[in-house]
């Protein structure tokens with residue numbers, strides 16, 4: 001037996017559930033792995049929710065979970081700023097309430113772009129040009145952009161003014177679209193692209209396929225990201241992030257990727273293993289968890 005179990009970094013939508021419906025059997029597989037000693041951390045690019053909001057849903061499906069085992073892109077962004085940007089204390093957010101709460105939990109003072117925009121609209125700052133968005137926002141040290149369902153021109157103006165004034169520019173993720181049960185909607189990446197286009201400055205993006213989300217997720221349980229097995233349904237983001245941190249990966253065919261997609265990917269971007277369903281996931285993890293035979 002290895003000294004410690006596997007570190008499983010588990011994507012949510014397309015792996016544990018699809019929209020409101022659980023993917024059959026996956027929660028049970030994870031519960032069994034946790035009982036056998038694996039560390040399980042859930043990792044999602046979704047930037048809208050506070051981590052506690054996932055707990056009931058995941059637990060209700062029978063999967064092992066506590067709030068500290070959920071590293072969403074807003075949670076990872078907050079942890080990233082704590083670890084990598086010690087001079088940042090005041091953050092302007094373009095996003096939903098989950099993003100604000102994660103940053104506040106990590107000790108940041110948060111100004112919402114919507115509030116700064118209201119301040120401008122109400123005449124609190126003269127004019128709407130000349131970098132007044134930065135003053136309206138209280139001159140923040142950083143701008144964090146996620147998916148903001150109320151995004152508008154004035155919020156774009158505020159965020160752009162702050163970035164142009166020198167605030168550090170961080171994106172929760174670059175997913176161009178956000179699939180809902182009823183339709184495909186513009187994702188955080190579309191809003192990030194708007195601020196990049198207007199400011200001429202490129203954001204640091206925290207979510208998958210960049211390495212930071214998986215790095216922060218591994219750190220929450222005191223382990224190295226290269227030890228992880230990333231379980232995800234998206235070849236570009238999930239497998240891409242695993243490759244970026246040197247981790248192994250299992251591509252689930254229960255979400256957005258087909259076997260043909262996976263097999264036609266360049267060899268360095270292919271997953272370590274592919275699992276069509278929960279039963280195959282269980283077999284694959286069993287094989288990956290076995291200590292390598294000495295040669």
Ligand SMILES: [Mg+2]
Pocket residue numbers: 011012013014015232233234255
């Ligand atoms: Mg997914």
